[in-house]
Amino acid sequence: MTTSQEDEWLWGWDPTPGIVSVWAEPDGRAFVWRRLPRSGELVREDLRFRPWLLLSSLDDVAHLGARLLPEREGPAPNRVTWQELEGPGALRYLLRADDGRALTSAVLHGASRRLGRPLGHPRELGTETALVLPPEEQYLIASGRTYFRGLDFDELRRLQFDLETTGLDPSRDRIFLVALRDPEGRTEVLEIHGEGNEAEADLLRRLVERVQARDPDVIENHNLHGFDLPFLAHRARALGVPLALGRAGAPGLRQRPAARGASFGRGTPGRFSEAARRVRHTVPGRELIDTLDAVLRHDFAARDLPGHGLKAVARHLGLAGPEREYIPGARVYEFFRHAPERVRRYARDDVTEAAGVARMLGGAAFALARMAPRRYERLADAGPATGVIDPLLVRAYLRAGAALPAHAPGDGTPHSGAGLHLFATGVARHVVKADVASLYPSLMREYRIGPRRDRLGVLLALVDRLVEQRLAAKARARAAASGSPERHGQEAISAAMKIVVNSAYGYLGAGSLTRFSDVHAANEVTRRGREVLGLLCDELARRGVTLLEADTDGVYFAVPEDWSEADERRVVSEVAALLPPKVQLEFEGRYAAMLSHEPKNYVLQPYAGPLVLRGVAFRSSRAEPFGESFLRRALGCLLEGDIPGLREAYVATVMALRRREVRTFEVSAQVRLTKTPEQYLATRGRRRELPYEAMLASGRTHWTVGEQVRIYRAPGGRAGLLPDPETDGDGSDRSPGSDEGAVGDPRDYDGEFYARLLRETFAARLVRALTPEDFAAVFADPGQPSLFAPSLARSRPVLTVLRDPRTEPLRSDEAG
Known part of the structure; x- marks a missing residue:
């Protein structure tokens, strides 16, 4: 393979700059909105593309007879063409047509006749028989285009809006105020004038007018898909207000499936139905971004947020100003009736903070959209394995004309656990964290461990390129001025690449959930990982430290009281030099003290700053x-x-x-x-x-x-x-x-x-x-004082060193 081929696999091959939204219809029409570099002018391209799908055989379209032609004969009106892809993959027949609806209808007709039962969608054939993607992904994969080439995050026109409602039930409550922050950063509050349905309908019409006038590329808010959009859609439907929030097509919000979403469903008024939780809204020409997705993605990796609500996150990130207005959510409408100016400030602060969270945490999804052939809004809530890596692999194989494997169950081989060791419990002082940077992807690179069915070697090539380009992005970010768009953009690219790289191992071990899964390869990675972790722990222990906890993310250890930071860094450097070349050990941080409770459950006291709590023992959404x-x-x-x-x-x-x-x-x-x-x-x-x-x-x-x-x-x-x-x-x-x-x-x-x-x-x-x-x-009961209560003046925390757990390793599924 060549460097240019690997770049195509990662970035696509069409250099068209400035794409800010793509919308495609099943009939083969595609609409592409582009923001021209330098001028910032918005243009729309109306294009035709040939919808496609993959099948494992041509049996279900054989009934087309003369209307089924080999692709080499070229497209023709009202014809379906087929191309047999090379290699051993099960999904080897690429079918195209001018109209995707006719193509789908033909496949369903043949499959229904073969199976003796009606089918409503080709996905009902199963992943071993068919691959069907949304029209936008068909277009992006076939064209080699991606979003945002040549654009920085801050060049997108982003609008935030937030609803204030009289309650949480759209069947009986209503919207009385909407705060907006336009792409220029100006905030505005729209309020209801009067009572009754017409007053609320007027408010919604004014909201639609503002969106159309400001013409954002992105509409966003915190919990946008969980509350604002479903509530707005429900109220607009009840009031008969057309929600013309898109840039094309009929007014109204459309729905799309999602891993996490919300919509007010039937049943108990105003409550979310279980099925509706997997639905999100979408519109042509604009991307609907929920900053809660960025928060969840960040906290999954960092585990440092006190909560996921906007106000908690904004305070944690330093986005909440000293004059920030706070009002209990359940009492906002009550406050509006007697102190409306407070509610206006509160609502303006909400959209301002949502914009700040988007800029600080949303860069990874923006950067992923430059790589993966999916809509930006879908990548914002996608899992990195099936939502990012799989589209990249599909695009690479189709670009090479190679057949794709179907999702397949494993052979019964269990997935072996990762190394996870607890060496001591209690309170340790003078603690160091040595970080193993992306251990499993590094081992995949070092020992060339990839999925057996990936005969083109795409996954390993992607990991190689991503690691190299991530390091380059980190270097460019460090060289850029603090707070500059350049630094922000490079940090976002680095974060996005880290997400994909770190999910590569999970992709291997995900069983039938991923197309190229390979439990044997995943087990070889974990075996190598346990070897490296053992070497790392042994070499650190030889240098006089007290091991506390070790896993694939790194090692915590305590050092003697008289050691300086230079001593700590020296030890990490010495051990790093003994590891395989592509496995990087880095000095990540030092702490005054650590409470080691259970594996993956600990508390760190930095030398300066607030406590850091990790694990469900100390941070749980279910705890009082x-x-x-x-x-x-x-x-x-x-x-x-x-x-x-x-x-x-x-x-x-x-x-x-x-x-x-x-x-x-x-x-x-x-x-x-x-x-x-x-x-x-x-x-x-x-x-x-x-x-x-x-x-x-x-x-x-x-x-x-x-x-x-x-x-x-x-x-x-x-x-x-x-x-x-x-x-x-x-x-x-x-x-x-x-x-x-x-x-x-x-x-x-x-x-x-x-x-x-x-x-x-x-x-x-x-x-x-x-x-x-x-x-x-x-912890004696204060209501039952003892005459002989011991003095605690001389009491101190203790640290208990355990038997070396590597003699009986703790499996990852046993961790507390």
Whole structure:
């Protein structure tokens, strides 16, 4: 293969610059919007392309007779052409036609007759028989075009809008205000004038007019697909307002399948149906981007966000200004009626923060769209294996005229676990993290381990090119001025390439989910990985450090108290020189202290800055907020060695719970309902469950599977349901600094129950950091003082070195 061929596999081959949106119809029409470099002018190209699909045989189109022609004879009106691709792949017949609907109809007619049952879509034939892609992907793969060539992230015209509604149920609530931030960064608030349907309809028409006038390439917001768009679509449909938000075609939002989305479905009014959660909206000519996707993608890798709601993320990223307006989500409409200017500021702050989150975290999806032949908005919520790597592989094979393998089940060989070792528990001081940069992709490159069925070697070639170009992008980013568009763009390219590179190993081991999966290759990578990890740990231990935890991401270890940072870096460099050439070990960071609890569950105290919590033991969306608040305070004391302070934190929390000084929200837990009312009532006599008892006790006799509610335990074992809550359409839970007081807060929870929960669940996560005597003294019941309570003044956290776990390795599926 040549360098130019590898570049085509990665970037496509058509150099057309400035594509900002692609829309294609099944009848072979394609509309391409381009923003011209330098001038920024928007142009639209109306093109024709030949829709295509792949089949494993021609049996289902044999009925076409003379209307089925070999591709070498050229296209002809009302004809279907076929081309047999080279090589052993199952999907070897490429069928094309001028109209994709006629092509699909022909295949379905033949397949229905062969199978003796009607078929509605070629996907029903199964992945071993057919490959059918959306029209836009057919066009992009066939043309070799990609989005955004020659454009920077900041050259896109991006508009953010955010709805403020009287409640969360579009069947009875309404939109009363819309905040917008236009592509020039100007914010505007549109408000309802008057009452009734016509006033709301007028507001929606004004929103549509603003979008058309500002003509953005991208419309975005936080939780756009989970709240704003489905609510807007529901209200527009009810009011008869055409949503002409696109650049072409009939007004209205169209739907597309997605891994994660939302739409207000039938059943309980205003609630999400389970099927609707896998639907998103789309329009021709604009890309609809949900910044929540970027947040989830970032947190999956970094695990550093305190939550995923807009306000929590904006505070964490430093985007929230000191004058940021906070209002409890459930009370926004109430505030609007008596303090409208506060709501206007609040709404403007929301769209400003959404724009900031998009710029800070959205660059990876933008860069992926320069590579993969999919719409930008689909890449923003796509998984990296099936959503990014698979389209790249399909394009490469079709470009080479090579047959594609079908998805296939494995031969029963299990996927072996990765190396994951816990060497010590408790509190360690002077801790270093040595990072193994992309270990598994590096081993794939070093030992040329790729999927057996990838006979062209595309996956390994992509990994090679991505690693090389990522390193180059990182170097260019470091050389660019801080905060400059150049630096931002290069960092985005580096992040996007890291996403794809790190998913290459997962692609190998994903079984029938991916086209070129190969469990034997994946197992060879993990075997090599365990060897490297063992060598790394042995060499570090020989140099006098205390190993704490090691996995494929790197190693945490503690160094002697008298070591300097130069000593720490020297040891990492010495060990790095002993590893295989393409495996890079880097000095990633140093910390004052670390609590090692369980594998992948730990807390780090930097020499400067806030605590870093990792793992579900310390960060979980299902945990009661009061417990996590206690843990943060307690961990700070623990890692500082302040055991009396830890005791004070525990006593203060217990007493606050018993006096019901803690808000009800703080003791509530978010749960997802998995049973219908009928299913629960059928088993209620044998076993009662708190979430459903809370629904019934509040008068709710109807709900849908998948609905999320906040529940708590009231005295006497009774169940409480938090009223439809202190949440926002952006997914934020609560707004620190707001002046909500205790309005609507029942404060009727069981304080004794939560005091026990504090000790048995949250405090228990600190048990490995203290001696049994100190643990008992710190977490003794403050309501039962002892005459002989031991002094904690001299108590200190402990570290327990475990038996070397490599003698009996912990499998990754056993990790806590």
